[in-house]
Amino acid sequence: MIPSLIAAVLSSLAVTVTNPLPESRQDVPVVISIPSSAGEVRSITVPEMPDVPYQLDDMNADGIPDELVLLLDMKPSETRRFKVRFSAKDADTDLTPGTYAYIRLNDKNKKYPKISSITYPGDVDNRQMYSSIYGHGAVLEGLYNAIRVYMDNRQSIDLYAKNHPRLELDSTGFYTTRKQLDQGYGRDILWAGTSVAMGSFRGWNGSRPVTIDTVTTRGQRVVTTGPLRSVIEVQDKGWIYNGTPIDMTQRYTIYKGHRDYDVEIILKGAPKGAVFATGIQKIMNNNKGFITPQGLAGSWGDNLPDKNMPEVTDTLGLGISVREPYLAKTLEDDVNYLTLLTPDTKGKIRYTITAAALRDETSPRSSKEWFAYLKKWRRGLDAPVKVTVAKTTRKR
Known part of the structure; x- marks a missing residue:
């Protein structure tokens, strides 16, 4: 072979991960983009950590893994250096599953087949879309809880809490029976009503949140479902927002070991200075809560999520964190602690939501404990941990 035609092929990545906090951290996600020069990647090895759990994800649905996910436990102020070697083998x-994502269709035979994605024309009635999906939307499950995102113009985030850390939505599907409750299963614990529920994304009309009403198409997709990470997407194309068409993708991610x-x-096409909204609801009964100008909010109270089981109430907590450059303003109304949002220069907004419940044996047990947990x-x-990646190559 002529030397000038010899190509450089990616052999491995040299990775450095630093924990800036003087405290230990568990199940820290480290997400690394896989360069196209790595070739066919079907597995990896990390010589310095031969048993490290990992997951390869195809995030853009082209059939080729483009992201590597590692979960690390890190000591206070620790720095780790290691190499990631790619393989076509x-x-x-065989990792124990710690997350799960799915979309299921309603059908007359009650088989509820799983699908990977679904898209509706924008003129389909919201109730028809909502009812056509079993569970009313895509479901994202971790060990401690699960969420579903409604398949309609609200696209509200609903919450399921568990008694014990495990995956169980395949059994209950958000519709826990009395028998399953007696067997120790969790259940849907949130009644959203007209609120923003648990971090639902909304528009803003200057005085209140507004739903995503006029679109050309809307859909949902399971991006990935795996033992370490699962991701779902909600897609709205041609959303007419304050007179401007916007293409929007909402992406929700859960990692193993996280609540x-x-x-x-x-957002593509959002005008400069556009303002949006999210937040958490004030719990139905005995609500206690707070919101700070820095974008942290928490609520705690009692809820009756299922009127068919009036004797079963749940005590729960919600939390949301929004940071700069996405944070515009915080405020509250009768039913919500609200955060107003602005996109960054790339048209993106990021925030994080979390929840607790008394039925969860691992959860904080009071509003005081929950609010202290949220501040930590x-x-x-x-x-966040600092991750740096350098390429190493070999010739072929």
Whole structure:
């Protein structure tokens, strides 16, 4: 082979991960983009951490893995350096599932088949879309809780809390029976009503949140479902917002070992200075809560989510964290703690939502404990681990 035609091929990545906090952290997500020069990637090895759990994800649905997910436990102020070596061989790891995502169709035979995505014309009636999906929308599950995003113009985020850390939505599907409750299963614990529920994304008309009403198409997609991370998307094309058409993608992510969800909103065509809204609801009964100008809010109270089971109430907490440059303003109304949002220069908005419940044996047990947990949680969000990646190549 002529030397000038010899190509450089990616052999491995040299990765450095630093924990800036003087405290230990568990199940820290490290997400690394896989360069196209890596070739066919079906597994990896990390010589310095041979048992590290990992997941390969195809985020853009082109059939090629483009992101690598690692979960690390890190000591206070620790720095780790390691190499990630790519391989075209099939992985021989068998990880215990810690997350799950699905969309299911309603059908007359009550089989509820799973699908990977669905799209509706914008003129389809909201109630028809809502009723055509089993569970009324895409479901995203972690070990401690689960959410679903309604398939309609509200696109509200609903919450399911568990008694014990495990995956169980395949059994209950958000519709826990009395028998399953007696067997120790969790259930849907949130009644959203007209609120923003648990971090639902909304428009803003200058005085209140507004739903995503006029669109050309709207849909949902399972981006990935795996043992370490699961991701779902909500897509609205041609959303007429204050007279301007916007293409919007909402992405929700859960990692194994986490009770919080990362939210990323991608807006194409949003005018400069456009303002949007999110937040958390004030719980139906005995609500206690707070909201800070820095974008942290929490609520705690009692709820009756299922009127068919009036004897079963739940005590729960909600939390949201929005940081600069996405934070415009915080305020509250009769039913919500609200945060107004502005996109960054790339048209993106990011925030994080979380929840607790008394039925969850791992959860804080009072509003005082929950609010203290949220402040610690925010400190961690303000000081994420620092990840640097360098390529190493070989010749062929």
